[in-house]
Amino acid sequence: MKASTYVGESGGPFHSGTGDQHNHYYPDIRDAVREKPERPPRLVAGDAVRHLKQRFVDPGGLNEGRRLLERSHVALLAADPGCGARSAAKILLWELPHGQERFVELLDQSEEEGGSSQALNPEHVKDGAPHLLDLTRARRDRYPVLMQDLSSLRVTVREKAARLAVVLSPEHRDLLSEELADLVVEIQRPRESDVLRRHLLVDGGIRPDSEDLAVGELSAFLASSSMGEISELARHVCSARSTSKGTHFKSWLDTALSAMRPKDADVDKLIADQTGPERALLLSVAFLEGASSQAIYGAANRLLKLTNHPVEHAPPLQHQPLAARLKRIQASAEGDWGRVRFDTTTFADAVRSYFWDNFPQLRDELTSWVRGAALFPHVEREDILGLVQRYAHLCLRTGLPEQLTALAEQWTKESATQAQLSMAARALGEGVIHPRHGSHFRREIYKWSRDGSLPRGRASVLIGVCSEALSVDFPQQALVRLHHVSHSADPQVRKIAREALTRITDSDDHLYGHLLDRLLDRVRADFEGKGSQDIGTFLDVADPGRLLEHAVGQARLTELWAAALSSRGGAELRPTLHSWLDHAASRAGPVSPIVSVLAQACARDGSTLGAVHDAAYGWAGTDGARLRVADALWSQATAGLVIHSSNYTC
Structure with missing residues (x-):
């Protein structure tokens, strides 16, 4: 069984007062959002595009799309x-002359800022960048406003030398204006066998010949499958090669096609003569495949209790051996830990779908079972998160996103345990990126983000979901929500929200600039309230190596520094100020734009000069290079006031 060790301050958390104490560890929550800890969002997004490029087969119409996008x-x-x-x-966007690995994905703004009447925001168009707008899931009643805004957005895209690729559903073409209709390209289905060949070659180095692919069942499968399903078939072929005793492509293909076939009939036949306990065991393996036999046994017993199944009264020594019971459901326990798996790949998927679709009366009990999964005996963290993910896929496949958000709310109450918070993070992480129901989850967590008194555990889940899932494809939306959370009344929540803002804006100057704009807008509008908190956020996220090469960036930073200098004491300012001076000294020295920005910020309020003088010269000490930077800062700051420095005594 896995264990986690946390090393923090020597004293550790302590309990003062009455009632239960709940100490939540944010790194665990962040890691729970996805199946495994990921690299920073920008790198994750880039990996996905490179993976796609390696396996992509040009469909008909793509060349026309290239010409249209260029022109x-x-x-x-x-x-x-x-x-x-x-x-x-x-x-198409990847192939642009100045294409980037990460696109700006535009979304219907009805999800943002409490529900905007505007569909597309021109301010989200990035100079020279590729942009993607996927309207295949948009409701038909949203199309009129979307099309109206898209017409005007074209102007902004051209003015900023950007590019925009829009994905449409064919049935909505009748809603396009004449000018937009002229920009439509019909994308034809690529040749299915070419797609399969490409995936087999890249994923496994497999090169089947034409005769290998001339199989009637394969032809029927390819003709009726999506590109994603063909990709999945290739993965099964590669898996069959590594696990099968066969040495020929045909045997691997037979195994893969078998794994891809609907198995409802197989499940129906299997459960025909099974008792309630055997069905509970079958479902437990389907949701917890890979868990230990002890964990499976405990989960099955809990499911029996929830479904009010009569308790077996026979003495334990008269019970059937677990191995025999597993064999009856075509599963077995392997290895020292007794990890339980079905004998056939993908059978677990078939079992879950079969019961979910054919026993709707069982869904409430299954939901209650999943809700209490943190209490399953002997179940490891990753097994529980896998169960939540599988349950989430069922809810999302059958259009029940509300059921999933309701569970997330229950798992993030003030009394929540670390395990429950991790479960909520995994559920919401699946939800926010879902093609069909993602907007539902994004709206829900937007509402959460506006609650300044959000419980610490729920806030931690929200921050983790934004930084690890939402920010990969929707960084703008992640930033908006994290910015709202950074106004929390809880200082610990503010701290991890600021850390997350730093993480998602790392290496993305456009997003970083947008964050500075949001901070500056709030400082101007509410200096004594949330604007004061945003000054603290600025001091945490301020990067001395970014946005200083252009006048617009310098102006932003100057105003934010002026606000910080006039409202914060030396102790709070000193770490960030020293970091900026260090950066200046190690590069351009006295002529660094950092010196200019800090000097102009001082000049806006003469009362700050004394504190800056002390901080700068205290930082410089007797170091000659540092003293030249401090002298330049002092000289420029006093010159900005049109007052000679000798008039100041500090």
Whole structure:
């Protein structure tokens, strides 16, 4: 069983007062959002595009899309579901002369700032950058405002030398204006066998010949499958090669096709003569496949209790051996830990889908079972998170996002345990990026972010979901929510929100600039309230190596520094101020733009000069290079006041 060790301050958390104490560890929550800890969002997004590029086969119409995007800066791609239009849009943007690994994905702004009547915000268009707008999930009643805003957005895209690829559903083409209709490209379905060959080659170095692919069952599968399903088939072929005793492609393909076939009939046949306890065991393995036999046994017993199944009264020594019970459901326990798996790959998926679809009367009990999974005996953290993820997929497949957000709320109450918070993080992490229901989850966590008294555990989950899942494809939305959370009344929540803002804006200067704009707007509008908290956020996120090469960036930073200098004491300012002076001294020295920004900020309020003088010369000490920077700062600051420095005594 896995264990985690936390090393913090020597004293550790202590309990003062009455009632239960709940100490939450944010790194665990952040890691729980995804199946495994990921690299920074920008690198994750880049990995995804490179992965796609390696396996992509050009569909018909893509060349016309290339020409249109180059000529008009905007291309609208229309294709039937499953033909890969979204992937085609990403490839077009990747191939631009100044293409980037991370796109600016535009979204309907009804999800933002309490529900805007505006659909598309021109301020989100980034100079010279690729932009993606996926409208395949947009409701038909949103199309009129979306199309109206898209027409005006074209102007901004062209003015900023950017590019925009829009993905449309063919059935909505009749809603386009004449000017937009001229920008539509029909994306044809690529040749399925070419897609399969490409994936087999890249994923496994497998090169089947034409005869290998001339299988009737394969032809039928390819003709009716989406590009994603063909990709999945290739993965099963590669897996079959590594686990099968067969040495020929045909045997690997047979195994893969078997794994891809619907298994409802197989499940139906299996459970025909099974008792309630056997079905509970079957479901437990399906949701917890890979867990220990002890954990599976305990989870099955809990499911029996929740479904009010009669308790077996026979003495324990008369019970059937667990191995025999597992064999009856086509599963077995392997290794020293007795990890339980089905004998057939993907059978667990089939079992879960079968019961969810054919036993709707069981869904409430399954939901209660999942809700209490943190209390399952002998179940490890990763097994519980896998259960939540599998349950989430069922809810999202059948259009029940509200059921998932309700669980997340229950798992993030003030009394929540670390395990429950991790479960909530995994559920919401699946939800916010879902193609169909993501907007529901993004609206829900937006509401959470506006609550300044959010419980610490729920706030930690929200921050983790924004920084690890939402920020990969929707960094703008993640930033908005994290900025709201940074106004929390809880100083610990503010701290981790600021850390997350630093993380998601790292290496993304446009997003970082947008954060500075939001901070500055709040400082101007509410200097004594939330603006004061935003000054603290600025001091935490301020990076001396960014946005100083242009006048606009310098102006932003000057105003924020002026606000910080006039409202913060020396002790709070000193770490960030010293960091900026260190950066200046190690590079351009007295002529660094950092010196200019800090001097101009001082000049806006003469009362700050004394504190800055003390901090700068205290930092410089007797070091000659540092003293030259401090002298330049003092000289420029006093010159900015049009007052000679000798008039000041500090």
